Amino acid sequence: MNLQSFLLMRHELVLIAITLIVLIAELATSDSRKSIIAPLALCLFAVHTIIGFLPMEYGSLFGGMFNSTPINGMVKNILNIGVLIVLLQAQKMFDSEINRGKVSEYFIVLFSTLIGMFYMVSAGDFLMFYIGLEIATIPLAALAAFNRGENKSAEAGIKLLLSSALSSGVLLYGLSMLYAANGSLFFDALIHGNYEITHLHTLALIFFFAGMAFKLSLVPFHLWAADVYEGAPVNVTSYLSVISKGAAAFIFTVVLYTVFHNYADKWQPMMYIIAILTMIVGNLFALRQNNLKRFLAFSSIAQAGFLLLGIISGTAMGMATVVYYILVYVFSNLAAFGVISIIEMHTGKTTISDLNGMYRTNPKLSLALMLALFSLAGIPPVAGFFGKFFLFTAAASVGTTANYILVLIALLNTIISLYYYLMPVKAMFINKNDSPIAYFKSDVYAKIGLAISLTGMVVVGFASPIFENILAACFGIVGL
Amino acid sequence: MIQGIELQHILIITTLMFFVGVYGFLVRRNLITILMASELILNSVGINFVVFNKYLYPTAMQGYMFTIFIIAIAAAEAAVAIAIIINVYRRYKTINVENVSEMKY
Numbered sequence: 001m002n003l004q005s006f007l008l009m010r011h012e013l014v015l016i017a018i019t020l021i022v023l024i025a026e027l028a029t030s031d032s033r034k035s036i037i038a039p040l041a042l043c044l045f046a047v048h049t050i051i052g053f054l055p056m057e058y059g060s061l062f063g064g065m066f067n068s069t070p071i072n073g074m075v076k077n078i079l080n081i082g083v084l085i086v087l088l089q090a091q092k093m094f095d096s097e098i099n100r101g102k103v104s105e106y107f108i109v110l111f112s113t114l115i116g117m118f119y120m121v122s123a124g125d126f127l128m129f130y131i132g133l134e135i136a137t138i139p140l141a142a143l144a145a146f147n148r149g150e151n152k153s154a155e156a157g158i159k160l161l162l163s164s165a166l167s168s169g170v171l172l173y174g175l176s177m178l179y180a181a182n183g184s185l186f187f188d189a190l191i192h193g194n195y196e197i198t199h200l201h202t203l204a205l206i207f208f209f210a211g212m213a214f215k216l217s218l219v220p221f222h223l224w225a226a227d228v229y230e231g232a233p234v235n236v237t238s239y240l241s242v243i244s245k246g247a248a249a250f251i252f253t254v255v256l257y258t259v260f261h262n263y264a265d266k267w268q269p270m271m272y273i274i275a276i277l278t279m280i281v282g283n284l285f286a287l288r289q290n291n292l293k294r295f296l297a298f299s300s301i302a303q304a305g306f307l308l309l310g311i312i313s314g315t316a317m318g319m320a321t322v323v324y325y326i327l328v329y330v331f332s333n334l335a336a337f338g339v340i341s342i343i344e345m346h347t348g349k350t351t352i353s354d355l356n357g358m359y360r361t362n363p364k365l366s367l368a369l370m371l372a373l374f375s376l377a378g379i380p381p382v383a384g385f386f387g388k389f390f391l392f393t394a395a396a397s398v399g400t401t402a403n404y405i406l407v408l409i410a411l412l413n414t415i416i417s418l419y420y421y422l423m424p425v426k427a428m429f430i431n432k433n434d435s436p437i438a439y440f441k442s443d444v445y446a447k448i449g450l451a452i453s454l455t456g457m458v459v460v461g462f463a464s465p466i467f468e469n470i471l472a473a474c475f476g477i478v479g480l
Numbered sequence: 481m482i483q484g485i486e487l488q489h490i491l492i493i494t495t496l497m498f499f500v501g502v503y504g505f506l507v508r509r510n511l512i513t514i515l516m517a518s519e520l521i522l523n524s525v526g527i528n529f530v531v532f533n534k535y536l537y538p539t540a541m542q543g544y545m546f547t548i549f550i551i552a553i554a555a556a557e558a559a560v561a562i563a564i565i566i567n568v569y570r571r572y573k574t575i576n577v578e579n580v581s582e583m584k585y
Contacts, residue, residue: 127546134553138560145564151571155580157564162514165557166505169521172550173498176528183537185546227583 008059008068011076012118014051018044019111026104034103038094041107042087042445049080060124064188067124070473075121075250075323081456082243082330083114088449089338090235092345098149106146109139110239117247126175126185129251130168133215136244137164144232144240156231160240163214163224171211177204190259197263205263208255209270215248218308219278222301226285229297234344237293238337241300246326249304253311253322257477264314271312272406278305279413286420290351292340295420296333299376302417303329306388309395309410317397320471321390327466328387331456332375338450339369346440352424357433365442366428368450375457377421378414383461388414390467487535490527497524511565511575515558522554 006013022041029036052073060067087110094103116135123129141164145157179185181200182193195201210221217225229237260267282302289295310321342365344350359366375384396407460466497520504517526547533543565575572580 127542127549130546131549131553134557138553138557141564142560145567148567152582154564154568154571155582158511158561158568158580161557161561161564162505162511162518165515165518165561166502166521169498169501169518169525172522172525173528175546176525176532179529179543179546180532180536183540185542230583 005059005061008057008061009066010056011048011052011073011080012115014048015111015115015118018048019108019115022104022107022111026108034100035094037103037107038091041104041111042091045080045084045087045111049077049084052077052080062128064186065123065125065128066119067122069122069477071319071323071470071477072122074470074473075247075326076118078323078327078330079114079117079121079243079247081452082246082334083110083239085330085334085338085449085453086235086239086243088445088452089238089334089341091445092342092443093233093235098147102146106143109143113137113139113143113244117244120251121247123251124187126178126187129255130172130175133171133248134168136247137161137168137215140236140240140244143236144228146233146236150231152231153233154231156228159224159231160228167211167214167221169211170207170214174204174207174209174211177201177207187255187259191261197266201263202266205260205266206270208260209267212248212252212255213274216245216252216304216307217301218274218304219281219301220274222278222281225301226294226297229300230291230293234293234337234341237297238334238341241297241337242330242333245300245304246330249307249311249322249326253319254477256311257314257319261314268312268314271308272402275305275308275312275406276409278302278308279410280305283413283416283420286417289420290353292350292352292355292424295352295424296336296340299417299421300333302413303333303376305413306391306410309406310391312403312406313394313398315394315397316474316477317471318394319477320467320474321387321394323470323474324460324467325387325391327470328375328383328457328460331453331460332372332382332384335368335372335450335453335457336376338446338453339365339372342442342446342450343437346442347437349437352427354437355424355427356431357436358428361436361439368454369428370425371454371457373421373425377418379418381458381461383457383459386461386467481535481538487531490531494524494527494531497521497527509577511568511577511580512562514577515561515565519554519558522550526550 025037025040058068093099113136116132120129120132120136123132141157141161144160145154147153177200182190214221256267279302282298282305286295286298289298307322307325310318371382375382378384378388392407395403501517501520505514508514508517529543529547533540568580569575
């Protein structure tokens with residue numbers, strides 16, 4: 001191992017450097033010139049996103065604790081794009097008087113959570129996985145409580161932190177069982193070790209599953225999600241529901257497919273029931289929401305249920321569909337959140353009924369939100385349709401009757417979700433309103449962010465090389 | 481190996497600690513007490529790792545290392561949690577979870 005092998009951690013190292021630069025910039029600028037920090041961080045992150053796409057070598061570091069594989073690199077790039085869009089949408093937030101003093105905190109904390117997610121995504125050992133997970137969640141609670149002057153924000157922060165503390169405790173308890181049963185927590189040792197599956201292994205699997213279900217907000221463990229999403233600042237909500245969920249979903253898939261590969265007949269029935277519950281509960285609760293952020297929170301719970309359909313198949317195809325769906329979800333959900341954050345920052349309106357008649361005053365924003373919701377619902381011209389289609393194909397490809405029933409239930413849920421995704425669209429285009437949201441000009445950064453997510457939504461749906469590349473990268477993972 | 485103490489005895493203690501922690505987390509109404517309950521959970525896992533390492537795999541080190549990291553991360557978690565709890569107290573003038581509930585279904 002020489003210094004050059006550290007280049008395998010290029011994504012992480014560049015991001016750490018950026019975090020330090022932002023920290024130094026905060027110290028070096030006077031109070032009157034703090035306004036340059038937000039654009040500076042944005043530019044640096046854009047450079048980081050581009051660097052992420054340069055070709056890199058693959059291998060592992062620290063005795064297998066850190067793995068760099070093609071699919072890890074792809075997931076990191078997807079997360080980078082998502083964070084770039086979130087940062088573009090966040091720029092407007094720092095114009096206000098209250099936030100001017102804590103601009104650099106936002107970026108430093110956000111980048112450090114992203115570093116945690118990167119380490120979690122490429123973990124090859126449960127210690128690295130756990131550290132990454134905690135680096136990714138603890139600062140997020142601070143971000144959720146970012147609006148110090150708001151009751152809801154403080155409440156969201158403490159809810160997120162305490163529920164994630166409980167969930168990581170449960171997860172760790174499972175890991176200690178796994179350690180007792182195997183004597184090692186390296187993924188490699190767990191995959192290749194010769195052992196019989198005992199009840200201790202099953203117990204470990206159940207606790208691990210429950211802990212991760214908290215992070216993914218799957219149904220029996222989803223109660224924190226809606227409150228946190230509503231209370232947190234809107235940019236943090238979009239970050240939470242897209243980036244952090246995407247990273248957790250990916251590593252969950254990897255661990256189930258590699259470490260717990262031999263237990264597939266144990267986790268598949270668990271996941272089967274949880275997937276059905278998650279889709280149904282997420283959809284039914286989304287029906288009765290009027291607050292836009294709560295509405296998207298429940299929609300993201302339901303989306304996580306659909307995501308499980310890809311995981312349940314246990315094949316390379318299933319993993320590829322999960323990654324592809326994360327990519328689609330990044331673009332479509334961030335587009336929806338982009339419009340909502342623009343509306344909230346300019347007018348302070350947050351409910352669906354506030355959108356009534358918006359098409360006449362703000363046609364472009366209305367169209368953007370409509371496309372985003374179509375994509376989330378899975379209506380053909382945009383990428384969301386292909387994402388859902390591939391997920392269902394992966395689940396059906398197992399070929400058992402039970403899986404066909406699962407796909408049928410998922411289809412029925414898609415129909416329910418159509419209804420509530422179209423409610424804001426109906427509000428904007430059909431409902432009459434004497435005093436709709438007045439016309440306003442949105443800021444340039446938010447426009448760029450929306451443009452990226454909308455083009456992404458269309459391009460990802462039609463460019464088949466994207467899915468083929470992801471699929472090719474998914475082969476070669478142990479157990480597939 | 482510790483003379484006279486079996487692995488099972490320690491495991492009974494840690495399991496009790498874990499579930500007392502979960503119970504306290506769900507039942508207690510004070511934010512600080514909830515935080516203490518979650519620390520109880522993390523500490524029970526820490527003891528688990530040390531004990532498994534010492535009794536089952538005496539030549540390995542991984543369990544000890546994991547425990548050290550759990551302790552460090554639990555400290556970080558407590559720091560952030562207390563900071564947010566102080567902010568909650570400033571906003572609501574209470575840290576009782578019954579009153580800190582503006583958002584509900």
